[in-house]
Amino acid sequence: GVLHCFLFLPVFGRAIHAIARISDEFWFDPVEKGLALRSVNSSRSAYGYIFFSAMFFQHYCWTAVSQPRRKEKQLSLPCRLIIKSVLPVFRYVNVLERNVEKCSIYTNINDHHITFQLLCKHGVVKTYNLTFQECDPLQAVFAKHVLLADVMIHFPTSQEEVTLSVTPMKVCFKSYTEEEADLPKTMLTEIQLNPDEFDYFQVGVDSEVTFCLKELRGLLAFSEATGVPVSIHFAVSGKPIAFSIDDMVLEASFVLATLSEVEKETASQQPPRSPQRQESAAAASGKAPHRESAKPASPGAKQEVTNVPRVAEREGRGAGGAAPAEEEEEVARAVPGGEAAESRYQKVRRHPPCSRWRALAGTERMLRFHSLFFGAVSCKEKDAVSHTRSLATASDTEEDFGTAPSSQV
Amino acid sequence: MRFRAKIVDLACLNHFSRVINTIAKLAKTCTLRLTVGKLYFILSDKIANGGVSMWCELCQGNFFNEFQMEGVAAEHNEIYLELVPENLSRALKTAQSAKAVKIKLTNKHYPCLRVAVELPSLSSSSRIVTHDIPVGVIPRRLWNDFREPSVPDFDVSIYLPVLKTMKSVVERMKNLSNSIVIEANLSGEMNLKIETDLVSVTTHFKDLGNPSWTSEDGCQSSTQSRDPESMAEARIDIKKLQQLLAGQQVNPTKALCNIVSKRIVHFILLHEDVSLQYFIPALV
Numbered sequence A: 001g002v003l004h005c006f007l008f009l010p011v012f013g014r015a016i017h018a019i020a021r022i023s024d025e026f027w028f029d030p031v032e033k034g035l036a037l038r039s040v041n042s043s044r045s046a047y048g049y050i051f052f053s054a055m056f057f058q059h060y061c062w063t064a065v066s067q068p069r070r071k072e073k074q075l076s077l078p079c080r081l082i083i084k085s086v087l088p089v090f091r092y093v094n095v096l097e098r099n100v101e102k103c104s105i106y107t108n109i110n111d112h113h114i115t116f117q118l119l120c121k122h123g124v125v126k127t128y129n130l131t132f133q134e135c136d137p138l139q140a141v142f143a144k145h146v147l148l149a150d151v152m153i154h155f156p157t158s159q160e161e162v163t164l165s166v167t168p169m170k171v172c173f174k175s176y177t178e179e180e181a182d183l184p185k186t187m188l189t190e191i192q193l194n195p196d197e198f199d200y201f202q203v204g205v206d207s208e209v210t211f212c213l214k215e216l217r218g219l220l221a222f223s224e225a226t227g228v229p230v231s232i233h234f235a236v237s238g239k240p241i242a243f244s245i246d247d248m249v250l251e252a253s254f255v256l257a258t259l260s261e262v263e264k265e266t267a268s269q270q271p272p273r274s275p276q277r278q279e280s281a282a283a284a285s286g287k288a289p290h291r292e293s294a295k296p297a298s299p300g301a302k303q304e305v306t307n308v309p310r311v312a313e314r315e316g317r318g319a320g321g322a323a324p325a326e327e328e329e330e331v332a333r334a335v336p337g338g339e340a341a342e343s344r345y346q347k348v349r350r351h352p353p354c355s356r357w358r359a360l361a362g363t364e365r366m367l368r369f370h371s372l373f374f375g376a377v378s379c380k381e382k383d384a385v386s387h388t389r390s391l392a393t394a395s396d397t398e399e400d401f402g403t404a405p406s407s408q409v
Numbered sequence B: 001m002r003f004r005a006k007i008v009d010l011a012c013l014n015h016f017s018r019v020i021n022t023i024a025k026l027a028k029t030c031t032l033r034l035t036v037g038k039l040y041f042i043l044s045d046k047i048a049n050g051g052v053s054m055w056c057e058l059c060q061g062n063f064f065n066e067f068q069m070e071g072v073a074a075e076h077n078e079i080y081l082e083l084v085p086e087n088l089s090r091a092l093k094t095a096q097s098a099k100a101v102k103i104k105l106t107n108k109h110y111p112c113l114r115v116a117v118e119l120p121s122l123s124s125s126s127r128i129v130t131h132d133i134p135v136g137v138i139p140r141r142l143w144n145d146f147r148e149p150s151v152p153d154f155d156v157s158i159y160l161p162v163l164k165t166m167k168s169v170v171e172r173m174k175n176l177s178n179s180i181v182i183e184a185n186l187s188g189e190m191n192l193k194i195e196t197d198l199v200s201v202t203t204h205f206k207d208l209g210n211p212s213w214t215s216e217d218g219c220q221s222s223t224q225s226r227d228p229e230s231m232a233e234a235r236i237d238i239k240k241l242q243q244l245l246a247g248q249q250v251n252p253t254k255a256l257c258n259i260v261s262k263r264i265v266h267f268i269l270l271h272e273d274v275s276l277q278y279f280i281p282a283l284v
Helices: A009-020 A083-090 A093-099 A148-152 A180-185 A213-226 A261-269 B010-026 B085-093 B140-146 B163-174 B238-246
Strands: A002-006 A025-031 A034-040 A047-053 A059-062 A079-082 A100-108 A113-120 A125-131 A161-167 A170-176 A188-193 A198-202 A207-212 A230-234 A241-246 A251-256 A282-286 A329-331 A367-371 B002-007 B030-034 B038-043 B053-059 B066-070 B079-083 B100-107 B111-119 B127-134 B156-159 B179-184 B190-195 B200-205 B232-237 B254-260 B264-270 B274-281
Touching: A009 A034, A009 A047, A009 A083, A009 A100, A083 A113, A083 A125, A093 A100, A148 A213, A180 B127, A207 A213, A213 A230, A213 A241, A213 A251, B002 B010, B010 B053, B010 B085, B010 B238, B010 B274, B079 B085, B079 B111, B079 B140, B085 B111, B085 B127, B163 B190, B163 B200, B163 B238, B179 B238, B179 B254, B232 B238, B232 B254, B232 B264, B232 B274, B238 B274
Parallel strands: none
Antiparallel strands: A002 A059, A002 A100, A025 A034, A025 A079, A034 A047, A100 A113, A113 A125, A161 A170, A161 A207, A170 A188, A188 B127, A198 A367, A230 A241, A230 A367, A241 A251, A251 A282, A282 A329, B002 B066, B002 B100, B030 B038, B030 B079, B038 B053, B053 B274, B100 B111, B111 B127, B156 B254, B179 B190, B179 B232, B190 B200, B254 B264, B264 B274
16 A cells, blocks of 8 residues: 655654654554554563544545455555664654654555655755565454453353343343243353443442343444444433443444333243333434434334434534444333233334434433443543544554454354 | 362363363253263263264363362262253353353252353453353262263274364265265275265275274284174264264364274264263164
């Protein structure tokens, strides 16, 4: 691939210096979305990663080149550079700031060269030609911090429902089986986590909610692929539980009904039957560019929609490529005393994109925690302008290098 | 009746997982027999299994760092449990990076093997994943059903070809026929044959070598008098053979089979610390 970029120099220079603290060499990975620098020390006890989005550069031009040697077409070109060779280019950052008007970086894989060209004052042009070694991408060899997917992987893929149980001291996910009769035959799995594994953990009161894991798996896979942490909001049994991911350029939210306490008790006392789910109206939404108000139920729907939430618009989102709306699903509020649904969750219908769901916030006794990913992720919204100056983001685009995790969710 | 065991060594854990995965591929339900020094996975030859039987033996010391067992009674210091090996396989599957795995027999509401996996985490305390695998306790009066099978009075004993090769041959043959004929002689030759209305395919292996067996009284086995070129053969269910071969995750140190003409084929796969015997009866 060929990469041309003109960049804001002191910041880039400082990034190189930061990376240099980790190791003598680093990986220079230009990808379509930007430029990633990675480094790992020889004892593999430190790993640094800095990603410059394409927007950081005045001009970023990257072309994919298919490499016949590799099995699949590799869209990125990882190359390994010796820091010592690159540092001189950016050694005196203050001087750079004063004297250098522009810096260009060209790569050409065919002759294994990277060229840094500094256009300085007084017509001076400094060109540094460095050779690099083509290599396999540096994979993150360190275990990611708590990813919800890593927790759920312990449940068999056939596991339908899971109970999340929290106390201020402990977080526990365990398999849930409704039918008492099945219990002696079923394998039950339970995962206990310490609250300090989470980036943010706030539990006011012990709580236990049961939700459908199958419906969540899509979001888990998506979250794992994008590397964005998942936040979980829930209150008490019966009230919905929301799993959301929130990033610069996309957000997603899956809201699931939870089994209500009353039904749980009834179910265990009576002979097995399909209990009603107490539903609160909920909607899963992606970041839809259009804000339509929710349309009424399409004809032929089994249940009547009695209430669909309206959503307050979120302000100040950066433009960024909006992800296409996730599968929109809407769960209708059960008609009181309604007939037994054929599935215990009211059947969902597909709807056109509807306004984003915000009504969960403000529910009393909200319990909320994030999962950690590679260091704390601020939940404050970044505004579109400031992010161009950030040196590091939380995203780790593993999928660019074909290192899709083998975990199944 | 008590049982608790612990594995802390990752290599042992992986090895144990591989054994369990193999067993899980061979039997939907089987018997786990625990003694002071060994574990056995046993499948006895019931009609439900299609007549196949299995005997897999491990030395606990090669896998477990801690192993404590108290049997049903002092003079019968053993425990027999019925379980679904797939459950155990699943429980161990996500324990790849575990700090420790503990297995314990519990009886809270019903008997279970509780597998507790301690995983590393970023916080001060580890992450614990617990799997409760329901088991059935087999009463002592039924223990006779699970005795070690004796080596049959075979006609030919021969080492198997490289399992990978044998597996790919059998897998392809499986698409063409439900049964396969294994024939072999004492000259190290083995043929795998299928025959249908449309096609017959035979794969020949030679120079496989024949193990020598000595009978209990120290004499050479009766196969001494047999014509070395004469083939002993048995027609068996091809799926059972394919399952056996597909389940092998590691190459055995020794792999051989004993053929009783038209009756049964007895496979023996030996690894360093695990031995697996598998009997596939001939089809009538």
